[in-house]
Amino acid sequence: MAIVFTGGTIRIDGRTSDVDRLVVVDGLVAEPGHPVPEDAEHIDLEGGLLLPAFGDGHVHPLLAGRERTGPALRDATSVAEIVGRVRAWAAASDAPWLVGGSYDATIVDGGLFDARWLDAAVPDRPVVLHAWDYHTAWVNTAALRAGGVDAETPDPALGRIVRRDDGSPSGTLVERPAIELVLAHAPRPARADDVDALAAATTHLAAQGIAWAQEAWAEIDDVPTWIAAARAGRLAVDVDLALRADPTRWPAQLDDLRATADEVSGEPGLTCRTVKFFVDGILENRTAHLLECYHDARTRGLPNWRPDQLAAAVAACDAAGFDVHLHAIGDAAVRAAIDAAETIRESLRRGRRVTIAHAQVVDPADLPRLADLDITFCFQPQWAVADAVMTELTLPRLGPARERQYRMRAARDAGARLSFGSDWPVTSPDVLLGLRTAVTRQDADGQPAGGWQPDERLTLSEAIDAATSGVALQAGDQDRRGTLRPGMAADLVWLDRDIRRAPADRITDARILGTWRRGIPTFAARVSALAAVRPEQESA
Template sequence: MTAIHFSGGTIWRGAGEPAARSLLVDGGVIVALDDAADAAAERAEQLERVELDGGFLMPSFGDGHAHPLFGGLEAEGPAVRGRTSVEEIVAAVGEYAAAHPDEEWIFGASYDPSLVEEGLFDARWLDAAVPDRPVVLRAYDYHTVWVNSRALELAGIDASTPEPVLGEICRRADGSPLGTLREWGAVDLVFDAAPVRPAEQRMRALVRAGEYYLARGVTWVQDAWVEPGDVDSYLEAAERGILPVRFNLALYADPRRFPAQLPTMLDSRERVQALGSPMLTAHTVKFFADGVIESETGALLEPYCSALHKHGMSVWEGESLAEAVRAVDAAGFQVHIHAIGDAAVRQALDAIEGAIAANGPRDRRPVIAHAQLVDDADLDRFAELGVIACMQPLWAQLDGLMTVLTVPRLGQERADRQYRMASLEASGAALSFGSDWPVSSGAPLDGLAIAVSRQTADGVPAGGWTPAEILDPAIAFDAYSASVAHQGFADRAAAPWGRIEPGASADFVVLAADPRQLAPAELPALAIRSTYLAGSPRYRGAA
């Protein structure tokens, strides 16, 4: 087997670790650094030398919270992402429908809900392009869909349909459904009536998602919303040997069906373990504690400024979240909880604290994802309970979404307490990063540019928004690499990934320059020269 010797650039081993100048990989594993690497390279019978040419080698990125299957499927429908008006979206849907006359249902994602006041999209607008077949478009928050009248008809949604549990059917003044459905209870009415996406589409989607990530330096991804059919797709892709990156599956816990889901979750974990693929694990269970602030379904301790939905939506009422978390924790699963609002974060922390008390000490590494608002009284509880805060740094900026939708709903004082990444890290909490792709960009460098500046791409505001929450670059880069590896239990692997040291899997990314020497606004354009997984170059950028 050919050994690979890397030299001629900066080899960054993580925050607080000394940099190396050379590195030797053999059998997919890092075997030596610096002088030991040079000496071993001279003895190697077969050797490939890689000149870094001033580049920057670091542990590969991980994505601690994403939806890769959703992201990969977006290319299987009309191209509505990035369209800047309703007319453009409708035209794209019409063009797709004309080019695919045999598709019985048309699925697409992701449209921008801020294009229409209050995000209320009318079925009749889609009817103008496709009146005879159902059309289902997801908003980019993936908590909302916009459908045409045919989809409403097939789903049995009309003026007499009662409001579903955990959902909202947006209506016209006469009570008829408008065409916008919010949250699972309403969205599922349509998807339960729709056919399952074909297996080959799903295989292409997983390959596409993996290739997307490799081109951005990512080799491990947490799929944070996996249902039983998705498990089948991942297993099939793993059996075919076509998974491009490592995936961990977070099995979705639904309050309307739990605890009847638990046996299926256990079976899914067992099936994945039995396959024994190094590219696939399934040791996590995903909970939604609330929705999102933009639609006023994020759960808040104090009411929204509009008071339209008062305190938002708690997905799990009463003690049900605590009971479910305790059950999956007792079964040995890692807990991963979506919690946006401060009330949801508190409920999630309470549930984790209850599971620890009931089930005793173990290495559980529970995760609270997003943590957009954390009350002062709960800030130190992350470290005390060993909870990993998996946050999305790209969201911590005063962009249009923040200024048009979020700030007016929260008010300025509360809005300025969002995304307390530096505060959590300083408290001793473990901080990892994720993208929530395809909700937002899956490129770590895009998010890192915001983490180290709290500014938009235009440099607004000067000095950064809530500058006390700006992260040191070394800590930020660790949060998108070594800390995600910690979240993913990488240290339990025979060859741990997420670190640059002898015995570790050779999972790393080579950047064209040292990102610590660049202005934050320059990071998104920094070239990814190559991405290695277990010593194999899975992506090579343009020279």
Template sequence: MWTSFGHLTNALLIEDGRVLALGSDALSGGADQTIDLAGSFVMPAFADGHAHPLFAGRESQGPKVNGLQSVAEIVAEVKRFADANPNSKWIIGGAYEAAIVERGDFEAHWLDEAVSDRPVVLHAVDHHTIWVNSKALEIAGITSMTQNPDGGTIARGDDGSPKGTLREPAAMDLITKLAPVRTLQDELDAIKWASEEYLAAGVTSAMDAWVEDGMTEIYIEATKTGHLKVDMNLTFLAQPGKWQSRIDYYNQMRAEVQALPKEAGLTAKSVKFIGDGALSAGTAAILEPYLDELTSKGLLIWSDTEIIEAATTFDKQHLQLHIHSIGDAAVRQALDAIEAVVASNPSWDRRPVITHAQLIDPVDLPRFAALGVIANFQPLWTYLDPMNKELILPRIGE
């Protein structure tokens, strides 16, 4: 048995879920029941501090395009799935590797070869981008005359017509909000799939870092049906211009979660801010221009004033701040907001989080410790996969 203290032992004594003793002390502790693991290896379980399990479960129910290495392979998989599911009104899946196409701009007509009579929506691996077919563009009314929404972009051809790639939630929502409402059973099955994937990897607790309206109710139901098999903390989504109207609803949802028995394993303690986009999409907010587009520094989703107002309001509700900030400009804005919160609100065990934090200006590094900010970064984004090599390095340099 490997302990979190970094050494090996051969026995654990456990009572009421707590470890009382190790090694010889455990063996002499007079246990009521002894479990012989027959030489198996035991280690502490993992906790995932930033994830999207419900979204992942939803994707598992669509075409499996993750890891495919060409447009032709993806199109073939979409066609296979569509042919096998003729009653599906929309085809939704993920997550494709955006780096297999220059600049990550995928064309709608490529997907039309697989499905032309139903909308197709595929999420990219960064989950800040979707690739859609012409039917999806048509249903959403997206044409060359459609303006980019605030905080989002629509990839376009030389004539201004939409290519079929949309970046950031503000643009993606133009299409995804039109998708049919999913059944409760589909959602419960998605949570069950995600739970089982977690348990297979040794993860016993996680945070769903993007909880929209209606998702808390699904999680509550999943605790009652047994579909949720790991402990889960919910992070309510705060959006510019909309967060004020969600305060009462989120407090109601938090109260309903708190009313569940402890063994349900569900909490709702955090609020999610999306500070910027993604480096792979060229939408992460950075202090200096992108090397491949010298007129762009990415997108800040929030104004400085509004993010401080919203963060201060939610912190007063004792909701932990969980701020998505990838570029160094977004990280600085998040630190500024947290600094304002700490200065104006009474002290409590707030543990604010800046998640991803892929680029940080060196002058901002000491501010994390000074403000008690947790840097929640993920190894997934640190190795030189095709996305980092083909999309990100040309944009920001080495």
């Protein structure tokens, strides 16, 4: 199978000159002088831009796909609106549990929701709603009752039950151990439903120009669903699974992780090369781990791993053949992640990959350490704006002394490698929106003028690299994907215009017309866009 692309601009890797013709043969980029097979498909780029396909270095397709079965809540602007949608959902469903999401926590002061508000809509069945961050859940009284959670229930290790003044649980559960007190009693989704969820989610990713994704939170129990989806040809993007390391089961869990990863080996379009560590939580519910107390509370957060425990676990993962993906939000968590990476310095030089995701707050003293470590910071560029989450929840927690966040420029200049991820469904997987935000650090209305913390902006070329070759390097696939050099996988995205020649705030005006994975189309904006033209229309 061969494809010839002409009629537009083709970015090879951002370092070599653009070209106006690309030949793909059997899923690989061919040498420039490669003869064109007679049966080649010819695609006119119509003056657009062809890039290496985007990657998503941190995303949750299964969670995103599951959300489609419940009510859309993200755009709800009041408790009454959410409750109304949940009431309609309950009336249309006979499911014994209603599990959905995700809602905007900023609509209630402090992000704390009451079970009684949901009781007004559904008093007789358990309801569990995930907040947009997936570190917090809002449940009704029936769900608390099903989990046996009452005033006498102690907070679990590494989690928190938010309580009313009388000690009774309010209905807000913070971090996974607390959420699981309830959710562990809910029936698991049917495998066929989850396969459908993965198909829908990965198809949506392909429509964003994405050909590879890091599933950044996979539980062992979810892996059979991923395998079933891969074998059925339902995955529209290649995916690597990052299996979650559980601090309460470590180190005994490592053998289970290795056995699970071995089960995935050889599955089409699916790998399991990575272990995921939640080093801490999030700032908005004060579970991110800080070096100094929160500005509005006498706590430094809720670390999931002691620094020495984390370092030993990362070293064990390295010895077991795993790459490592570390969720680290607070400056203490980022420091612990860098410390852990230092314990496997020699392995990093030999190709082991360590990725620190989010890196929201980094102590300035830790930036110089990045020059000597071959590690990747995977940023979520859409978060680098002064939106409602930032102004109403995050900044009040941090205070003015720690307001500098998502320091993409500083990290890159210090020596970190950069990749981009969306964290979808937390935020949209729209890569073009992420590129625009990384370059402008402005919201959709162009605010603030000049950008929020503008000295942390990237150039567009640097941002494109982070979304393409940076993600490939994070995956350890830099010799197979991420650029369009000869011999690389033909993972491609076709834009209707060259976004490099437009004002930065107009990047999102571009449309994605097509996506290819290993030379096979996975998305077409219109049928005619990928229709073959007659060979004689191809110029020599």
